[in-house]
Amino acid sequence: MLNRRELIKRLTALPFLGGITSPEIYRPPSSLINGLGIRTFINAAGTYTAMSGSLMPEEVVEAIRTASAEFMMLDEVQTKVGERIAAITHAEAATVTAGCFSALTLGLAGVLTGTDPEKVKALPHLEGTGMKSEVILQKGHTNGYTQALTNTGCRLVYIETREELEKAIGPQTALMWFLHIQSDKGQIGHEEWVSIARKHQIPTMIDIAADVPPVENLWKFNDMGFDLVCISGGKAMRGPQSAGILMGKKRYIEAARLSAPPRGSTIGRGMKVNKEEIIGMLAALERFVRLDHQKEWETWEKRVAHIESAAQKVSGVITTVTRPPLGNHTPTLKITWNPEKIRLSAEAFHEKLRSGNPSIEVASGGENAISVTTWMLKPGQEKVVATRIYEILSEAKA
Numbered sequence: 371m372l373n374r375r376e377l378i379k380r381l382t383a384l385p386f387l388g389g390i391t392s393p394e395i396y397r398p399p400s401s402l403i404n405g406l407g408i409r410t411f412i413n414a415a416g417t418y419t420a421m422s423g424s425l426m427p428e429e430v431v432e433a434i435r436t437a438s439a440e441f442m443m444l445d446e447v448q449t450k451v452g453e454r455i456a457a458i459t460h461a462e463a464a465t466v467t468a469g470c471f472s473a474l475t476l477g478l479a480g481v482l483t484g485t486d487p488e489k490v491k492a493l494p495h496l497e498g499t500g501m502k503s504e505v506i507l508q509k510g511h512t513n514g515y516t517q518a519l520t521n522t523g524c525r526l527v528y529i530e531t532r533e534e535l536e537k538a539i540g541p542q543t544a545l546m547w548f549l550h551i552q553s554d555k556g557q558i559g560h561e562e563w564v565s566i567a568r569k570h571q572i573p574t575m576i577d578i579a580a581d582v583p584p585v586e587n588l589w590k591f592n593d594m595g596f597d598l599v600c601i602s603g604g605k606a607m608r609g610p611q612s613a614g615i616l617m618g619k620k621r622y623i624e625a626a627r628l629s630a631p632p633r634g635s636t637i638g639r640g641m642k643v644n645k646e647e648i649i650g651m652l653a654a655l656e657r658f659v660r661l662d663h664q665k666e667w668e669t670w671e672k673r674v675a676h677i678e679s680a681a682q683k684v685s686g687v688i689t690t691v692t693r694p695p696l697g698n699h700t701p702t703l704k705i706t707w708n709p710e711k712i713r714l715s716a717e718a719f720h721e722k723l724r725s726g727n728p729s730i731e732v733a734s735g736g737e738n739a740i741s742v743t744t745w746m747l748k749p750g751q752e753k754v755v756a757t758r759i760y761e762i763l764s765e766a767k768a
Contacts, residue, residue: 411729413746414677414755416698417580421731423604423611424746426650430609433653434646444632447645451652452623455615458659460589461599463623465616465630466648468641470579473600473616474518476638478505480626481545481573481598482522490628493637494523502544506535506572510555511548515577519547522637531557532566539570548576548596550587551697564595573597573622579614580697582606585663588655598622606745609654610647666745667701673744673752674701680756684763686711698743706739707763714766716740722762730755 403410417424426434448465455464467473482501483489489499496503505519509528516526524544529535535558546567553560560576567574575598576591583606591599598618604611616626629638678689686708691701707714719740723730732755735741742759744752 409729411724411731412748412751412754413731414742414744414751415731415733416700416743416746417605418733419611423602424606424608425748426608426610426654427657429657430650430654434610434650437646437649442645444645444648445627447648448627451648454652455655456617458588458655459599459615459617460592461617462620463617465623465627466603466643466651467600467614467616467630468612468643469604469614470577470600470602471515471518471614472638472641473614474515474575474577475521476626476630476641477575477598477600477616477618477622478519478522478524478545479629479637480622480624481575482524483628484621484625485628487628490633491635493629494521496523502542504540504542505545505547506538506543507547507549508556508558510557511552513549513552515579516547519545532562535566539566539572543570543572546572546574548574550576550578550581550591553696560591560594560596568595573619575600575618578697580605581699582658583663583667583699585659585661588659592617603651603654607651607654607658609651613643613647613651615651615655670701670744673747674703674742676752677742677744677756677759678703678705680760681705681763683760684712684767686767687763700743700745703742703744704735704739705742705759706735709738711768712763712766713768714738714762719762723758726758728754730758 413421415421451466452464455466456462467476479490479493482496483493489501492499492501503524504527505524506527506529507516509530512528520526527538529538546563548560548563558566564574574596576596577600578587578591579600579602581587582601588601596618598616601615603609603613603615616623629636631639631642633639674691678691681687681689688706690704692704693699693701716735716738720732723732733741733743742755747755
């Protein structure tokens with residue numbers, strides 16, 4: 371395992387990588403974190419929940435710090451912040467939720483109950499309440515997060531074609547749900563989905579959890595006519611990881627808030643968002659829309675090119691750069707190696723990166739491959755990642 375001094379020495383010795391010039395590349399964890407024995411790492415994987423999402427910028431941390439020093443009424447915070455978020459995102463209303471999953475559950479709850487307090491208390495028990503009980507979605511939009519919808523007591527109805535959709539709509543249809551990141555796996559597109567729903571007077575919801583950038587997605591689907599839009603706050607926007615946004619039509623947002631804290635005896639009581647997270651989420655959103663996104667993109671591409679150049683120095687390595695079009699839209703480097711020339715499994719590569727000092731996390735790239743993104747790197751960390759990848763590949767050559 372390399373210590374920090376050895377790592378710096380090796381970095382400065384490699385002319386094609388350059389030396390460390392920024393103190394932000396690696397900063398030892400605090401005494402509290404060290405005392406707990408918690409591993410910290412360079413994140414070259416992405417905004418995975420298990421990896422604690424993204425890091426909050428100083429503006430967001432300062433907003434949280436300021437909010438923590440005063441008492442406020444939670445509903446007033448939600449109302450005032452929601453108004454600002456709605457104005458930015460072209461929505462009628464908005465509320466900060468405990469992540470995107472929470473936004474899905476609360477949004478559907480609002481559709482089911484309206485403002486009837488007895489219905490709010492009844493969820494997730496729908497039988498005998500007069501509430502509808504079915505959510506329609508395309509088979510290609512299936513993922514594990516649909517659990518957020520069934521938490522309300524609704525059942526899912528899967529369709530593939532427009533004809534099947536028309537037949538599936540009935541008196542128990544509460545919602546038509548759309549998953550943007552898998553929109554290419556369904557036969558019905560966004561606009562057609564909204565159009566069919568409007569014809570039958572069925573509310574629509576779209577999940578865009580990890581689907582900014584581009585920044586325009588923050589208002590694109592509100593403008594398109596979706597009744598509810600759900601997004602994560604702790605990914606590209608770099609707000610609190612436990613925050614998300616539910617935005618859309620005012621009547622549904624107001625109804626959704628009846629199932630959310632601070633109210634008790636509701637399906638969403640455990641989905642608490644504190645005042646610090648609500649205000650921090652607004653600060654993150656406002657910062658995100660002000661960013662020079664072209665400059666951000668160019669920075670990510672330069673970092674990817676730096677790492678790619680290092681990997682290409684090793685014979686038997688093939689690199690490709692892709693840009694996922696729908697979600698996690700960022701330059702993504704896949705490094706693949708010939709197992710006859712480089713004796714190394716993907717699992718072993720991950721472990722070598724993970725066990726180094728500093729520790730590095732990358733994403734899975736499949737057999738004999740790893741996947742690297744650079745949007746969660748601090749300035750200069752691409753040099754550390756490039757050096758370690760080069761070293762590991764070189765040491766494993768047959």
